Amino acid sequence: MSAVPRQEAGSGGLLAALGVFSVLPVPARARIPGPGVLGWLPVVGLVLGALACLPALLVWRGGGQGAPLLAAALVVTALALLTRGLHLDATADLADGLGSGRPAEQALAIMRRPEVGAFAVAALVCTLLIQVTALAAVLGDAGVPEGLLAVVLATVTGRTAVLHAASRPAAPGSSLGVLVAGSGSPVLRWAATAVLLAAAVGAKLAVGGSLPAALWWAAAVVVGLAAAAVLARHAARRLGGVNGDVFGALVETGTTVALVVLAAAVTWT
Template sequence: MLPGLITALRLLSILPIPGRESRHFIDGLPWYPAAGAVLGYLVCGVCLLAHAVAPDWGGLLAVLGLAASIALTRGLHLDGVADCADGFWGGHERRRRLEIMKDSRIGAFGVIALVLVLLGEWTALERMVDVDTIILIPVAFIVSRFGIVLLAHCFEYPRAQGTGAAVVKGATRRHLWQAFGVGLLLSLPAGVAAVPLWGAGIAMTLAVGFLGKWKIGGVSGDVLGAGCVLSEMTLLFAIVLGS
């Protein structure tokens, strides 16, 4: 297996991937959409199994699909959602917001944000009552993971160092276009249905990026995670609304 893909999968999932990682951490960036595809197809498989067992019980599909997503990613990006909510709305100036985001404790804004995001994803999954809709789930994971690369390339890192610094400071235009190409290739099975999903995902990702720039002067590791989760949720809703 390609070292860059191994690096991406080990970072973005709990999957026990054999092999040697790339020599440079940043070499995994072009493969983030591929890691998203692996996660997406696994979650899709769980949802299809739930649909086969109980086709009229959308709640079961939603619970199992959401649980699989959280388990496979160890809730990695959800932490970013909570930290961003606490920092962005818990501090009145940039330095204080960054301090709050580094605090390992979760505040009221973080709890509210997590509840709303999880409820949103559950609601979208619960509405996926037919196979044609369920099989589009991988696109949501592909585009949202591409969004991490997009944010890293388009925005600055707001601290001198910290979590996510290597990704944001090392992301280049080459990484972005390679990730875009990988993502488009992996989205081909979805056909033309993938086109509006890419548009919706990129729009939400950039919205999070500009919010991060406004609140803290750029995108930290937490903002990368929050952008990924919010893009994924947006795409799940877009899949349902477009069905």
């Protein structure tokens, strides 16, 4: 998740966020990010999560019909394509940097290298494997509306985690300024979290789920954000702050953990 240099005429709206954080076509002028653009990440997660579900509908019809494992693999693949692999690349870089055990300056230098190390490979394999299998468990037990909402819930959770990390100082050498500006206010991040929690409970109830099942969906948000917060704290302590790679890894961490909790809900409710 590479940092973007400051430009004066940038926009902080949804189009700018889609232009920076996805492959979706937007006007060239809108691709220049301005202050506040990071605040639109949860909405970007909603859009991308919904679009990523479309290929799954070719092989999965919900209610036990179709191939949920293949559908889950298609969703995860679509998310990677829709984001240019941005967050997966960041996850790999952060894994190599933190896994090296080197001091902050050297760890950051490792993260900037184009080579992929053993820690990066392990992080990517584990992340993708867990995402696909956890989502397959959810889709195998869900109808189409519930499955689509579960994907969106996970993708929005991962991106809401970035809002919480945006309040941390930038790591040395990071040029996060234009992305973070106007996006790190407590009101914004806690309002986004409250809306997400309410939407999680409401969405599960709307598709016929029980109140205990709806609370599991809320737990998916809470645990996903908590896991990302732990990673953000550790990365900031080791690197002297956060950068684009940390943000990208938080997206994948929050999404993955939320999917695991949703899969656990299938087992225990």
